[in-house]
Amino acid sequence: MSDLYTKTFGTDPAATEKAPARANLLGEHTDYNDGFVLPTPLPYFTTVSVGPGKPGEVEAFAAQFNETLTRRLDAPAHGDWLDYVLGCVRVVQQQRVPVEGLRVAIESDVPMGAGISSSAALEVATLRALRRWLELSIDDEMLARMGQRAESGYVGMPCGIMDQMVSSVGRPGAALFLDTRSSDYEHVPLPRSHELAVVHSGVSHKLTDGGYRQRRTECEQAAAALNVASLRELDVGDLPAIEALPEPLNRRARHVITENRRVLDGVQALRAGDAQAFGRLMVESHRSQRDDYAVSVPEVDALVESALQRGALGARLTGGGFGGCIIALVSDAKAWWPAVQADHPNAWLVYPR
Numbered sequence: 001m002s003d004l005y006t007k008t009f010g011t012d013p014a015a016t017e018k019a020p021a022r023a024n025l026l027g028e029h030t031d032y033n034d035g036f037v038l039p040t041p042l043p044y045f046t047t048v049s050v051g052p053g054k055p056g057e058v059e060a061f062a063a064q065f066n067e068t069l070t071r072r073l074d075a076p077a078h079g080d081w082l083d084y085v086l087g088c089v090r091v092v093q094q095q096r097v098p099v100e101g102l103r104v105a106i107e108s109d110v111p112m113g114a115g116i117s118s119s120a121a122l123e124v125a126t127l128r129a130l131r132r133w134l135e136l137s138i139d140d141e142m143l144a145r146m147g148q149r150a151e152s153g154y155v156g157m158p159c160g161i162m163d164q165m166v167s168s169v170g171r172p173g174a175a176l177f178l179d180t181r182s183s184d185y186e187h188v189p190l191p192r193s194h195e196l197a198v199v200h201s202g203v204s205h206k207l208t209d210g211g212y213r214q215r216r217t218e219c220e221q222a223a224a225a226l227n228v229a230s231l232r233e234l235d236v237g238d239l240p241a242i243e244a245l246p247e248p249l250n251r252r253a254r255h256v257i258t259e260n261r262r263v264l265d266g267v268q269a270l271r272a273g274d275a276q277a278f279g280r281l282m283v284e285s286h287r288s289q290r291d292d293y294a295v296s297v298p299e300v301d302a303l304v305e306s307a308l309q310r311g312a313l314g315a316r317l318t319g320g321g322f323g324g325c326i327i328a329l330v331s332d333a334k335a336w337w338p339a340v341q342a343d344h345p346n347a348w349l350v351y352p353r
Contacts, residue, residue: 013049017128031160034232060104087150115319120163123147202346203323255292279314286316295321
């Protein structure tokens with residue numbers, strides 16, 4: 001990656017760091033409700049190199065787009081990929097760390113619009129590079145929270161903390177069991193008897209569109225109607241009160257409450273090495289996303305059904321929804337994939353490569 005920076009700017013970078021993408025196993029749309037999540041990092045990485053630049057300015061080259069963008073450090077968001085970089089600079093400046101100007105080179109093999117969090121990988125890699133260059137005293141958890149603030153405060157995407165946390169503290173081969181309210185987390189080994197497969201539906205998504213924001217607002221409205229600070233304060237015993245809410249608030253809240261329970265049950269299944277039970281929870285999660293949270297699309301639903309018919313123990317929409325990827329629990333991904341691909345020629349296997 002330093003070669004790209006040197007080729008682009010004619011000098012060596014001050015620091016180079018990388019961060020992974022992720023797939024979420026269970027716990028969708030629970031993180032901004034102070035709930036439980038269960039993601040895992042994927043071996044796709046965004047690498048960021050940084051160095052000093054023209055005072056008051058950021059100049060960044062993204063190899064994925066073969067594009068260089070330049071912007072004042074005090075400029076508002078423009079709705080492009082540079083927003084994520086500049087948002088990270090802003091949160092560093094909020095730590096009273098002077099950043100006079102910088103150059104950035106970015107290289108990534110993380111598919112965009114696939115629901116595996118290309119944005120969090122970019123944020124965490126950028127903040128890691130800035131941490132190394134500027135010798136910042138911030139730990140990995142704080143770095144994740146800074147990435148979330150960059151995305152929510154500057155980019156304008158009201159995301160939860162899950163993506164940045166798993167990109168920052170996740171471990172390969174393990175699920176990150178994260179309580180987003182307390183920030184407590186545990187690395188839970190994935191089943192050795194089965195593999196995860198991530199398949200893109202062929203329908204890209206963009207979470208800065210209105211659907212994600214609307215779902216968050218609906219959850220806030222449901223919590224207010226139930227006189228709680230967040231839906232995390234409720235459990236399955238509160239479902240009768242939830243059912244009394246007006247449409248669609250009842251269904252939105254029902255998804256969050258039952259999804260939190262699925263994460264807790266899923267962790268127990270992983271600890272017990274029970275892949276069958278975990279697969280059943282994945283199927284339940286997808287149905288809840290489809291019917292109660294209404295974030296799936298017909299192409300994704302059909303892909304999930306095909307995955308199950310072709311032998312997956314479980315399959316579900318992963319990511320924010322409205323397109324993107326499914327994740328499936330299979331015994332042999334390479335043997336399983338050709339039949340699914342025959343059913344869905346517009347889909348493509350994201351992981352394993």
